[in-house]
Amino acid sequence: MKILVCMKQVPQKDAPLKLNESGTWIREDVSYEVNEPDAYALEEALRQREKHKGEVVVITSGPARAQQVLREALAKGADRAIHLEDDKFVGLDAFNTAKAFAAAIKDESFDLIFTGLQSDDYGYAQTGVILAELLGLPHATIIMQIEKTDGGIRVKRELEAGYFQFVDMPTPAVLTIQSGINKLRYATLIGIKQAKNKPLRKVALAEVRSAIGDNLQKIERLYVPQKTKKTEHIEGSASEIAKKLVDKLRNELRVL
Amino acid sequence: MPDTMLVVVEQREGKLNRVSWETITAGQAIAAATGWTLEAAVVGSSVATFAAEVAAKKVARVYAVESPKLEPYTSDAFAAALKQFLTAKQPKLVLMPHTYQVRDFAPKLATAMGRTVISDCIGFKHENGKLVFTRQMFQGKLAADVSFTSDAPWFATFQNGAFRADKAEAGTSAAPVETVSVEIADGVIRNKPQEVFKEAKQAVDLTQAEIIVAVGRGIKEQKNIEIAKQLADALGGDLAASRPICDSGWLPMDRQIGSSGQTVAPKLYLALGISGAIQHIVGMKGSRTIIAVNKDSEAPIFEIADYAIVGNLFDIVPPLIEEVKKAKAGS
Secondary structure, three states: OEEEEEOOEEEOOOOOOOEOOOOOOEOOOOOEEEOHHHHHHHHHHHHHHHHHOOEEEEEEEEOHHHHHHHHHHHHHOOOEEEEEEOHHHHHOOHHHHHHHHHHHOOOOOOOEEEEEOOOOOOOOOOHHHHHHHHHOOOEEEEEEEEEEEOOEEEEEEEOOOOEEEEEEEEOOEEEEEOOOOOOOOOOOHHHHHHHOOOOEEEEEHHHHHHHOOOOOEEEEEEEOOOOOOOOEEOOOOHHHHHHHHHHHHHHOOOOO | OOOEEEEEEOEEOOEEOHHHHHHHHHHHHHHHHHOOEEEEEEEEOOOHHHHHHHHOEOOOEEEEEEOHHHOOOOHHHHHHHHHHHHHHHOOOEEEEEOOHHHHHHHHHHHHHOOOOEEEEEEEEEEEOOEEEEEEEEHHHOEEEEEEEOOOOOEEEEEOOOOOOHHHOOEOOOOOOEEEEEOOOOOOOOOOEEEEEEEOOOOOOOHHHOOEEEEEOHHHOOHHHHHHHHHHHHHHOOEEEEOHHHHHOOOOOHHHEEOOOOEOOOOOEEEEEOOOOOHHHHOOOOOOOEEEEEEOOOOOOHHHHOOEEEEOOHHHHHHHHHHHHHHHHHHO
């Protein structure tokens, strides 16, 4: 089984974000980490390879810093990596990101392509599905389980409100992976060492430029959301806060 | 002739879901701002009754887009059916609810038409004749106004709870319903979906809880869940969690609040170490009172909290348990 995992580097969850001067994106000087659902997608790919043999390839787009995501994936066991490296990839919409990925892998054939179900920065939840359509492949979203069958796979889709559904589908296919599908592994020291010698192909913007076009949507402005609710801050020492809160619970909210 | 916009509603288990009505409210608001004509569509194998239900609202027309191949749902059939219908209709704007089903087919549909979806919107603005859609970014820490730079049709999806279902205006008389039969060729549908099922009966029904103490990543380790449990017990409430806690197996999945878990509206929701990602917020923002404890003063949970405590939950919670116990003993 040859599996491609699309991964993204996003700002760390609790990193304070600052807007750039034009107010259209954040400033680059924050700490980054791997997009969480993508980590689960990688783990699932590694597990499938352990069961069925094959190869796990990881791909990302973004500036030089994004290589860290690929290095970590290689250290955890991915076989090789593809980095679409350019600052400009950050500003692409989901349609163009998917087109750039499709162009970068045009000479390869994967049995499965995984993405996380959505990114923690844009949160479009679209790139995987768009990539499937561009490649002419079937897809399934928000996947919690994958089993190989004769001629294809059976996947478990998460639906809303605690419902699920099994779907039989042919391969090759694109799946968007839900967080929690498996338990993440840590990279081992040996893995980290070996990662240094694994192949990492860099793809320049120029190589895929003919495949991508103008963005179809544009961020006019990015801003700190206006609060709609009046929030009362409760301050003081821990014991003062506890006393104040209990007073509210009893006398204002009447739940005690 | 004014431009036309279309709301595609979603039915499941014989019912139009609430977020579909919310999206109709959104459509009515956009129609009022732009002067565009609002129409609606229901997609399925036999959807006349749903179409009639939607036709009672203030919309110009309702289309029942039908093919036997649309049941059960597959992204292949839905995208093919809507592509056929929309290519013929050429509306300016197509609105859909941001449900798991729409997430599954809308990006495919838009891509097949060479278009784009602005997904998971919470509002819109009509500024100097330009329509922009507001969506949350960075897990709700920031908001963005996003515009279309492509040709129509434009696609946008609205988040659960972004508009109010009960504000969907009724029409003065029922709107005309038109049935549109679509052809879906053999071989288009590649996936074979099985029956929808619910995982082992839900042990706890948090939807009825009056007091919920919920924990998030800030709890750090599984063993620390215990202090949240003690607080819940002292308050006479139920323990719940955000998705990452259940993903880690620290609490069972049936304790999960949010888009993939339960939607609750207790009298009191006490969020401990929960940052407030959109997926969690949609499951609890209807709570009457929200108290949030988080060490990150910029955590989005504080945007919707009635009472905010910026601090370390491990400092705050133990004395709180004691105070609650004292208060209960004294009452």
